Amino acid sequence: MARIGVDVGGTNTDLVLETAAGVFYHKVPTTLKNQSIGVVEGVQRICEMAGIPASEVETIVHGTTTATNITIENNGSDCGMITSEGFRDILHIGRHKRPHNFSLHFDVPWQSRPLVKRRNRIAVAERIVPPTGEIATPLDEQAVRAACALFRRRGIDSVVIGFMFAFLNDAHERRAREIVQEEMPGAYVTLASEVANVMREYERFSTAAMNSYVGPKTAFYLRDLEARLREAGVQSRLRIIQSNGGVSTVGACARRPVRILMSGPAGGVIGGASEGEMAGTGNIITVDIGGTSADISTIPGHQIKMMNPRDTFVSGHPVLTPMIDLVTIGAGGGSVAHIDAAGGFHVGPRSAGSEPGPACYGRGGTEPTVTDAQIVLGRLDPDMALGGDLALDAGLARRAVEEKIARPLGLTVTEAALGIIRIINSSMALAIRSNSVARGIDPRQFSIMPFGGAGPLHGVALAEAVSARDVLVPVAPGITAAVGLLKTDLQYEHTEAVIIELAGAGPAALARINGAAGALREKVARELDGDGIPREAQRIEILAECRYHGQGFELRAAMPDGPVTAANVAAIAESFHDRHHQDYGYSYRDAPVELITLRAIGTAAARRIAIPAIPATDGSSPDRALLFVRPTTFDDGRTLETPRYDRAKLLAGDVVPGPAILVQHDATTLVPPGYLAETLAHGNTRIRRAGQDQ
């Protein structure tokens, strides 16, 4: 039996295959037009490499940017929306805040690129009133039918249904769906109360509209991929990684594609977390550095953190869906260095992309990038990129740095290249701080885990900048994200708005909490049932999202085991006070605490990929892995003769002192002077300051 992880990125599709015979890695170019072509080819090829028939593959876990790309390229479905009379323009007005304070020529994405055009937003009479959710005006069913007729005439087949206060009572939304299904059989329908059953109309409607916008195309992609795999003789189960890091089925993701908008970067975070487990290091900060951007996530105590749902945006639209807490910044190998009109020295966020790419690619790029600076400094060997498959031109890199940076600033080329690296490292360090220090997390207790092919070139500098403990380099930095796909669990989440002041909760309120918790528990259990997970293997956690009465932002508090009773209800408030203090440095112990939303998270452990151990060193010199020695410039400005080692030939327990560079097919690791790189049991590497305790 075998399993495959497939991670589709902007440039490459990375695959990892795990069988009894071992673990295999493969990389193919991403087929941008339809990612499934490359995926199927890659799956066939990696099976050949492993010498197994495709029919032996039991599960394929897939990370995809299909849904994200629809939002970036703005080519989703023409959607219709049925909403409450008087509130046709909630999606047009948004939160009425501009993207910039100081601008007259700003763009407003939700107006210039609406998820649902105004002509297709049809308001119908109906009214549900707070705080009870009682129906004040019944649904005008004729108006719903008339809207359907208009949608049919306009060729629309994706419909959003979102009514005011439906988080209190979804009867009208459900009835409207029945009518739409009668009138428009086969239409793709999203109920706002189903995708995000929480208060705040704009965010809820936006989430539903995003679901309908990316829905038909994403569903088509997933089903098409499944069919192509079948045609190719691959009978395996296809699972998709969601933004929250859990995997789900094709069917569930086709219905709720809004949950896979961050499928792309999620695999990297999971991969990083499991590399941390493998190394026995609980606290890590993952830095996944690509060509144009870097994804950074802080993982304390092996626990991947989730974003506060109030902070989750995709392409300028709020999307209330669980997402791994990560920050993405425009800093990568292709980030362009430039000097502005007033002499300011910047690196990124603009990227040279893959066309023209960095100057050293020789494809006509003349602007210096981070990759060019690495070459100037001798940290990347132009003849060794992708094992020598990609020839780079050091002369072009040098010229770009000299003409665009060194001369205007009156620096030497080496100084300019060092400046580029320092600025990009500083941007990444600030993003690391915003995702760690800014939340009260002390990086001195954390290891930096850099990956992506160029990631390990930055690892030590980042660790120094944020005072991290040390650096952990994964076994295969170029495909850590793909490996992560084989380390994820099934995961489903559901929420329900349950607005109750905890201190005053009487028997009826407690019954409401317990009833809602029970219903949520059952909902996620049924989804796990559907995946064939026996009940005893299901793990279901209920969280209470609370705030002080009158606040606007919820934090997650723990629920007691078993039913909530008059005796233990105060424990929820206590947990909330603690969390508030931890997050903001202050808590209002005497203020009443209000429960807003109950959230159920159901998981089932998948079998984890086992990365084989490598042989231990026999005490011989690591020089068995020595390739050659070349000059390399380090951050302190010194240029030293620096040996290159073939990372694949290092054995567990080998310690390579800096200055050194560890080279492998798709990644380069920089070990500055004063640091030691120790090869760990699985071929992973820990880099620490010489003399520092392990």
Added chain:
Amino acid sequence: MNAITDTAPEVDPVTLQVIRGSFETIAEEMGHVLYRMSFSSIIRESQDLGAGLFDAQFNTLCESESTPMHIGSIPGYLRGIAETLEDGEWYEGDVVVHNHPYHGASHTPDLAIVVPVFHEGRLVGFAGNTAHHVDIGAATPGLIIDVPDVYAEGMLLAGVKLYRKGRPNTAMWTFIRRNSRAGAQLVSDLEAQVASARLGAKRFAELIGTYGEDVVFGAARQLMDYSERMTRQRIAEIPDGEYAAEGWLDDDGRNRGRQLKVKVTVRVAGDEVEVDLAGSAEQTPTAYNVPFEGSTKVAAYAAFRKLLLDAATSEARVPSNEGSFRPIRVSAPLGSIFNPRSPASAEARFTQCNRMIDLIIRALAPVLPETVIAGSSASISFAAYSGLRPSGAYWVFLEVNEGAYGGRPRSDGPDSIDNLMANTRNNPLEDLAMHIPMICDRYELRDDMPPGAGRYRGGIGVVKSQRVLTDAFITHESERHTEAPWGIFGGHEGAVGKCLVYNAARPEEVTEMPSKFSGLEVKAGDVMAYYSPNGGGYGDPLERPEMTVLEDVLDGFCTVGHARAAYGVVVDLDTETVDMGATNALRDRMRDAR
């Protein structure tokens, strides 16, 4: 004294960027903690706040990107605190609260909390923030317009220490709690401000610890010089000369029908510019005046930042600090609406600021045609709803309603969005109705009047109808019921705003309200429907592509009749097409008729 002197060492460009990034991260973190912790919706949902770090000479080192009216205002507070500080000096562990409009404050509801930052026993700077509070015990709940003087604005706090050497001034906290209709919210939100300011002070001290005082303040000085250089370069691109524009405000909130003039003269000389407000109305006898230091100057600076350093079109982002203000001089005669004499009240100051910015843009239109935009709503709708709960306690709700932009040289004016100096977030209608005895009946683009037609049309204002479920009071601060936003370069003018009050059971019995009114008593079931002004158009409407007009008609941004009358485009709504033959003929006739 800190190290901002001309002899400070030059900080290298890389360290400079690192420190700049640290400053910005600290300011954002301060703002983030403040709005997430706070209780009143004007802070937590609207984010009507500002936060930042300052040096010992009150220069801004960094500020959060929250709402523009707060950005650049805190130095005024710091100067006012210096004039009034209890004990006459700062101690470690002090926390000061300040809101006095004749001692630098922006206006009284915006309370500042300031914490001193010490390094090696010396005062080196400040961490501070401002936030708009729901109620500080003024003459009417929430907002005021028709009041006699500044003493009717509620608590006037100047250099008051809420903590001295780390110990709370409990008498002052009790006083504040007792003198507000929303005392619990006010105190909790002040606690959130204190947490935010202390966090900023801690981060500031850490930064100095990491890089050293010389480097941090040297970097700050260089960043100010950088902002100044950027601003001067842009000013120098404007031809030298004197450019003027004027407009009329509706009234002062008491003397109906008596319009108030706003006159703006912009003098450009080399790389410096002066904004002269001479010729504007005398100060008013109501609260409708603008504190000069904390608001007039701040708004004038903001106008040039929008015009010259547009964040959306500039490749380099200019740091938020004093440097960009240095080449700009602002003057307004003492005793005028933009520079009132004490004890005139000066709480309701927003719409005058917004109109001033609108007029600066208009004045520069002849020389910056590709930069300016047509007339915007340049107003605000700031509504205070209040009433009593069965317990006898007050409920008070402040709401900021949006406006619309004028058409622009390359794009339509954005619709229903906070305008110019305003940039808050709206309060979710569902959140509101769960906590306050009010419900919203309508929140949509207004469709009773079209926006200004043009090659690029003006933005469409909002209509918001809020119904109270108990007897209540409403105070409303708004503008532009009488002078519509102008069109420019052939664009048509937009539409004035309006405000209607009626009972939901008798919607035909409508009272049309003036733009400003104070303490209006309303009954349960009464509705206030606010319509914000529509923006003016930019350029000739006959040059707007036919298909764009068709899209507008399909989306209901424009009627078939308006498409024909203003744009000369003949739309067939049944087939959703343009009759090109009829359109060309009509457009020719319209051109000939000019």
